[in-house]
Every structure is written in C-alpha cells, then in structure tokens.
Amino acid sequence: MSQPGMAEKTKVTGKGAPSAALAIQRFIVINDKGGIGKTIIIHGLSLELTSAGVDHLVIEAESDPRLQRVLGKDRVIFHALSEDSLRDIRRNPDLVAEYWDAIMEEFMEAVRLLDMGANASKLFWNWWDSGSGRLILGDGTGTGVLIVTTYEVEAMRLAREALRRAAEEMPNARLFLVVNEHQGTLPATHSALDNLCAAAGDRAGEVERIILPRCAAPAWPVMFGMGKPLNELATLRPQDLQPHGYRLGAAARSVADVGEWLAEWRPRIRRILISAGLVRAQG
Numbered sequence: 001m002s003q004p005g006m007a008e009k010t011k012v013t014g015k016g017a018p019s020a021a022l023a024i025q026r027f028i029v030i031n032d033k034g035g036i037g038k039t040i041i042i043h044g045l046s047l048e049l050t051s052a053g054v055d056h057l058v059i060e061a062e063s064d065p066r067l068q069r070v071l072g073k074d075r076v077i078f079h080a081l082s083e084d085s086l087r088d089i090r091r092n093p094d095l096v097a098e099y100w101d102a103i104m105e106e107f108m109e110a111v112r113l114l115d116m117g118a119n120a121s122k123l124f125w126n127w128w129d130s131g132s133g134r135l136i137l138g139d140g141t142g143t144g145v146l147i148v149t150t151y152e153v154e155a156m157r158l159a160r161e162a163l164r165r166a167a168e169e170m171p172n173a174r175l176f177l178v179v180n181e182h183q184g185t186l187p188a189t190h191s192a193l194d195n196l197c198a199a200a201g202d203r204a205g206e207v208e209r210i211i212l213p214r215c216a217a218p219a220w221p222v223m224f225g226m227g228k229p230l231n232e233l234a235t236l237r238p239q240d241l242q243p244h245g246y247r248l249g250a251a252a253r254s255v256a257d258v259g260e261w262l263a264e265w266r267p268r269i270r271r272i273l274i275s276a277g278l279v280r281a282q283g
Contacts (some may be wrong), residue, residue: 009082024174024276026112027144034118037180037212038148039066040230042115044269046071047231049111052279056111059103061120070227079103083119089123102128104136111278125165140170144276148178149196151186160199163207167200173190175207176272177199180215182265215261219246219254221229230266234259 004230027045029038037064042058046067049056061069063083069075079102089095090230100123107114116124127133137143145166149159159177166175177197179186186193188209197204222244223233241251273279 018110023142023143024144024278025105026114026148027112027272027276028114028124029146029148029178030124030166031148031155032118032121032158032162033149033152035233036143036148036152036155037182038117038146040224041148041178041180041269042113043067043070043230044074045273047114047229048266048270049113049278050075050272051231052273054111054278057106057109058115059106060097061103062114062115062117063119066145067115070229073191077106079255081117081123086119093126096123096127097130097132100132106165108136108236116207121162128169133248134169137170138172140166140173143170143273144174144176144280145170146176146178146272147156148180150180150182152183155183156196159195163196163202164199168201174276175203176210176275178210178212178272179206180209180212185214186211208272212268215258215262215265215266217231217254217257217261219244219251220258222246223254223258230262234262 028044029041031038039062046056046058055124055254056075058067058071060076060078062078062082065076065078065080068078079099081099085099089099103114106112124133147163147166149155149158163175163177164215166173177193179193180186188211193209197207197209200207219241222241224242226233226236228236236255238246238248238251238255241254242248246254270279270282274281
C-alpha cells in the first residue's frame, strides 16, 4: 500500500496516457445529496480511461451495484451500504471505520474512481472526523475531489459545505466543481458558482469548473436503465425502444438526441482526466 498522503509514482501505459509520473490517480465524488448524477460521472470517467487504455478500478459505495452491473465485476468493486448495514453502523460507530478501511485498502493502490451514494458521503465525513481519513489520505496529494451539484438549492448548499471541507482539510487535493444541468442551465461564469467556490477560501481560484449538459431525450431514463455502457446508447436501434412503449419515430429522435448529448458531454468528462494528467488531449 502507498504511504499516506503520498502521490503514486506508477506510470500508466495506455495508448492515450502520459508516460510521466501522475499528479492525480484517485478521484472521489462528494455531495450528501442523492440523485444529482455522481454515479454517471464516475461511469463516464471509467469509459474514458478504458478508451485511453488506462488500467483502473471503480469502487462503488452504494446501496445498489448499478455500475458493477453495467461495467462488470472485473472493473467495479462493490461495497454494499444497505438499510440494514446503515442501521448497524448507527448502533455501532466502530463499523464506520471497518467499512471505510476496507475501501481504502483498494482505493490507495493505483488509479481508482470512488463512487459514493448520499449515505456513503455522510459516512465518509464521519470516518474522516474520527482521524482515520486524515491518516490515510493525508493532505490529499494524488487525489481529485469532484464536488458534484445541480442548480438546486439543497444540492448547492451541500456542495458548498463539501467544497469548504475539502479545501481546508485536503490542501493538496485537486478541486473540481462539476455541475449537472438537471435542474436548469448554469454557465461556468454564473455568480452562483462564484459564491459556491468562495467557500474554498484562498483556494477558490483553483477550483476547476466543469458544466455537464442535461440529456433532453424523452427516452433517456429508459435507455440509461438498460444497463448498457454510455458509449453504446447512441448505437441502439430505434426498434429497441419499441417494447418500452415508444413509437418508432419518437424512438429514433431519442437515439439521435442521445448521440448529440454524448458528443458534447464526453469531451467535458474527458477534461477532468486531461487536467489530472491521466490522458492526453486529443488532436
């Protein structure tokens, strides 16, 4: 295992990967709000790493192994956080340490992506406050913290708090503010994001803003629920949606809309990995 707080020196040898030692090898998505798109961001990052030939693993701290079903057990390690286990943890706080210690054994090894559900995010900070997080992750060297939000009051409030904590307690972590436009369009220069980033204090100017467009395809929930990798959704035949109650014309429009969305969405996801030094810019 790596020494706490030390950046990994492993060289990644994928076709799109740089040969120099990496600045970032681990990513965490954080926000205590559920349903804001943390999982799909990790999904997209994993696909881009795979397309660049970068060996990595996804760690899923969730109630449901959604990513493991889509990406496979060879790429996703699932740590269940069910209602039963949450109840046990509330009765015995020592179980928080056991849960996160098991995750960190894998997270600190090499290139890793950690997807945390809302409950897992809350437990993460409980574990951090116990002292274990500081000892293992140190000052955040080698870690990218993805603060995810939508343009919704509660999501923004929780994102602001997460950004404040990450900036203060992991001073060497790279900070990303990732905005999913589920609840409306929000340009990167919007004053609301300026106010949110101000929570990072002296580090506000370091926060990299990534705006991810909303998928407007009417059949998107059905298509995403099919359990196919994102890069395969735009190759669906319209006929594949007919059993789900869509007429052929409407299905064809949804497939086309998803293709247009991916053409804009994936390069913005890739920007995170380029900034981290995990893949090279194309062209």
